[in-house]
Amino acid sequence: MVDLNFFKTLLFTFMACFGFCIVLHMHSPRQMIFACMGGVVGWAIYLLIAPWLQETVCYLIASVAVTLYSEAMARIFKEPVTGFLLIGVIPMVPGGPIYYTMEYCINGQTEKFVESFLRTFGIAGALAVGVLFVSSSMNLYRAVHASIQSRRS
Amino acid sequence: MAESFDYTTLLNVATEIGFDLLQNGAEIYRVEDSVRRIFVAYGILNSDVFTIPSCILVTINDEQGRPLTRIRRLTASTTNIMRIERYNSLCRQICRTQPDFAWIRSEIDSIDHSPCYSLLVQIFATALISFSFTLFYGGNLLDALVAFVCGFILKPIFYTMQKYNSNGFFNNIICSAVITVLAVLAYHFSIAGHYDKIIIGTLMNLVPGIAITNVMRDIIAGDLLSGTIKFIEALLVALGIALGAGLAITAMRLLAIL
Numbered sequence: 001m002v003d004l005n006f007f008k009t010l011l012f013t014f015m016a017c018f019g020f021c022i023v024l025h026m027h028s029p030r031q032m033i034f035a036c037m038g039g040v041v042g043w044a045i046y047l048l049i050a051p052w053l054q055e056t057v058c059y060l061i062a063s064v065a066v067t068l069y070s071e072a073m074a075r076i077f078k079e080p081v082t083g084f085l086l087i088g089v090i091p092m093v094p095g096g097p098i099y100y101t102m103e104y105c106i107n108g109q110t111e112k113f114v115e116s117f118l119r120t121f122g123i124a125g126a127l128a129v130g131v132l133f134v135s136s137s138m139n140l141y142r143a144v145h146a147s148i149q150s151r152r153s
Numbered sequence: 154m155a156e157s158f159d160y161t162t163l164l165n166v167a168t169e170i171g172f173d174l175l176q177n178g179a180e181i182y183r184v185e186d187s188v189r190r191i192f193v194a195y196g197i198l199n200s201d202v203f204t205i206p207s208c209i210l211v212t213i214n215d216e217q218g219r220p221l222t223r224i225r226r227l228t229a230s231t232t233n234i235m236r237i238e239r240y241n242s243l244c245r246q247i248c249r250t251q252p253d254f255a256w257i258r259s260e261i262d263s264i265d266h267s268p269c270y271s272l273l274v275q276i277f278a279t280a281l282i283s284f285s286f287t288l289f290y291g292g293n294l295l296d297a298l299v300a301f302v303c304g305f306i307l308k309p310i311f312y313t314m315q316k317y318n319s320n321g322f323f324n325n326i327i328c329s330a331v332i333t334v335l336a337v338l339a340y341h342f343s344i345a346g347h348y349d350k351i352i353i354g355t356l357m358n359l360v361p362g363i364a365i366t367n368v369m370r371d372i373i374a375g376d377l378l379s380g381t382i383k384f385i386e387a388l389l390v391a392l393g394i395a396l397g398a399g400l401a402i403t404a405m406r407l408l409a410i411l
Contacts, residue, residue, distance in 0.1 A: 018281070085370075
């Protein structure tokens with residue numbers, strides 16, 4: 001599990017995220033490194049829990065982790081969370097499943113096509129729900145915190 | 154606050170900032186919130202801002218109660234994290250210090266003309282993404298090198314089509330088809346072993362990850378209309394990619410290349 005391949009995959013994740021940092025015009029080098037680390041952390045968590053849990057659940061947990069990480073980084077850097085989050089979820093985007101869904105479709109393998117189609121939607125959904133869950137909780141926390149602060153002063 | 158308070162200029166400046174944020178891929182709530190905060194900073198408490206991904210509407214009342222409205226239509230948007238951050242901090246600064254409008258104008262200008270990565274750097278970045286994702290999805294080094302070349306070709310095509318305002322859906326179909334043809338040709342001439350890995354790796358550049366994330370962030374903030382629009386956009390992108398690759402593979406099979 002945690003072998004050479006594990007670290008190789010994480011290195012590739014980092015490289016891919018770095019590419020996206022440039023394509024999405026992130027400029028501060030320090031921020032770029034931490035944004036890429038978000039992608040690496042998310043994927044590392046996914047790989048570590050993948051043997052034990054169902055795939056969609058793994059994606060959900062990894063996406064929760066990435067969102068938490070992004071919110072934390074946004075606080076530390078005092079920048080919008082947008083950039084960190086966009087880069088962080090990149091490795092989890094179901095590019096492979098989209099392709100295989102299409103391939104099963106043109107091969108006429110209907111059963112596999114439906115299965116793969118639902119899998120793709122499952123992954124995208126898990127990703128979305130993870131982001132929704134954490135971001136909403138953070139917003140709620142912030143609102144409650146602000147109202148307590150204003151009542152005190 | 155200045156003696157001759159100019160509502161029209163304030164409206165224009167605030168709308169400009171909102172429009173620029175939207176254009177550079179900020180979330181809807183960030184756009185609306187920023188504009189509203191600017192008005193509050195200058196003492197206008199009842200402003201109304203409505204934004205969808207393709208349009209921004211801003212209305213305030215001047216001192217006589219006459220309504221002033223500005224609408225800006227957005228046709229194409231990109232994602233530029235650096236500019237979002239700079240507009241965000243400009244907005245915070247405006248709220249803190251209420252500077253005069255000429256200064257804000259010059260600041261907006263300087264952000265608009267701030268240097269971005271050149272096309273060549275972006276092409277290399279695209280190639281790097283293709284290279285890394287091919288390895289990530291289990292291709293070998295040879296596959297990754299072919300993907301690097303594919304990425305190198307992908308970006309200029311995509312950029313040119315965008316420049317001439319080609320339909321985004323059509324754009325994705327063409328790009329995806331071109332990449333698939335290249336990958337299959339590389340496989341045919343036994344340069345690379347896994348054409349599927351090359352295609353996936355390169356197409357990761359087009360896959361709507363950003364759109365999916367943004368959809369959720371809009372829906373969290375309660376912008377269901379914008380969320381729906383972006384969701385359809387993400388679906389269309391995914392569909393375009395699948396359609397392009399599918400058409401190309403089918404064509405290659407008919408020509409007996411695959």
